[in-house]
Amino acid sequence: MSLEARDISFSYVPGRPILHDVNLVVDPGERVALTAPSGRGKTTLCRVLSGYLRPDAGAVLVDGIELSRARAARSGVPVVRACGARAACDGVPAARAQGACDRVPAASGSRGSRLRGPRPVQLIWQHPEQAFDPLLRLGRSLAEGVPPRAAARASGSSGAGSLGVARSAAAHSAAARLEAVRDTGLLERFGIREAWLDRFPHELSGGELMRFCIVRALIAEPRYLVCDEMTAMLDAVTQAELWREVVAIASERSMGIVLVSHSPALVDRVATRLFRLI
Numbered sequence: 663m664s665l666e667a668r669d670i671s672f673s674y675v676p677g678r679p680i681l682h683d684v685n686l687v688v689d690p691g692e693r694v695a696l697t698a699p700s701g702r703g704k705t706t707l708c709r710v711l712s713g714y715l716r717p718d719a720g721a722v723l724v725d726g727i728e729l730s731r732a733r734a735a736r737s738g739v740p741v742v743r744a745c746g747a748r749a750a751c752d753g754v755p756a757a758r759a760q761g762a763c764d765r766v767p768a769a770s771g772s773r774g775s776r777l778r779g780p781r782p783v784q785l786i787w788q789h790p791e792q793a794f795d796p797l798l799r800l801g802r803s804l805a806e807g808v809p810p811r812a813a814a815r816a817s818g819s820s821g822a823g824s825l826g827v828a829r830s831a832a833a834h835s836a837a838a839r840l841e842a843v844r845d846t847g848l849l850e851r852f853g854i855r856e857a858w859l860d861r862f863p864h865e866l867s868g869g870e871l872m873r874f875c876i877v878r879a880l881i882a883e884p885r886y887l888v889c890d891e892m893t894a895m896l897d898a899v900t901q902a903e904l905w906r907e908v909v910a911i912a913s914e915r916s917m918g919i920v921l922v923s924h925s926p927a928l929v930d931r932v933a934t935r936l937f938r939l940i
């Protein structure tokens with residue numbers, strides 16, 4: 663079972679392919695670093711792998727299932743709210759994401775996935791300040807990233823009988839979802855202070871905000887995490903601290919990682935394998 667890019671081709675401009683017949687298989691628990699000179703398509707491949715760009719040819723498979731189907735298989739979720747122009751999804755700002763956030767179909771004409779459900783492949787990129795809705799407190803943003811099943815688990819919903827129905831409804835409240843986030847222990851592991859949950863994104867530093875990006879990606883319980891220059895803007899100590907936790911969690915969950923970094927030292931420490939994009 664793996665994350666597989668099969669014969670992927672992609673071009674932003676017709677006739678000028680950025681990716682041409684790319685084949686990559688990432689196994690659970692593997693940490694694969696994409697390497698290539700600047701402008702060769704590492705970010706583009708990250709976005710294809712996580713479903714934000716649809717390839718012109720080829721397919722992305724998660725555990726043998728085409729990415730959009732894998733996403734649908736994880737849904738069974740009512741649409742909670744529309745993702746307006748101001749909203750950001752999965753760590754990628756709405757304006758730049760060509761796909762859709764977890765519970766909302768992509769806009770008509772979009773090249774991204776139209777299916778719902780938590781993304782099995784989560785993308786974290788290097789601009790946390792652009793990844794959150796500026797008008798939402800961070801606790802609320804995190805709460806919105808909790809898969810309904812996880813929220814229901816946290817509220818003890820069995821799904822049966824009127825008590826189950828009531829609990830299920832409760833599980834969709836922001837408070838119940840935030841409680842589900844606390845239950846994961848991820849806030850402590852990434853050093854997120856309780857007081858930060860009441861703040862807006864502009865009231866935190868880049869490093870503090872990146873912690874929220876990582877936690878938001880992880881609470882979606884992804885099978886694979888794609889980290890595109892995730893810690894590039896952070897100091898060395900914070901980089902090491904965040905990567906230590908991400909690697910530990912990947913081991914605990916047998917979660918695969920695809921990473922892009924211009925730091926050879928970081929790649930050396932984190933990656934179990936290099937994949938050269940040519």
Ligand SMILES: Nc1ncnc2c1ncn2[C@@H]1O[C@H](COP(=O)(O)OP(=O)(O)OP(=O)(O)O)[C@@H](O)[C@H]1O
Nearest residue numbers: 674675680698699700701702703704705706707922
């Ligand atoms: N939205 C876009 N429209 C048109 N061209 C684009 C777009 N995004 C990226 N490109 C081009 O696609 C190519 C690959 O870009 P990409 O960001 O994937 O490369 P990269 O390997 O990640 O680069 P770097 O190491 O510099 O971050 C570049 O030539 C870039 O200019």
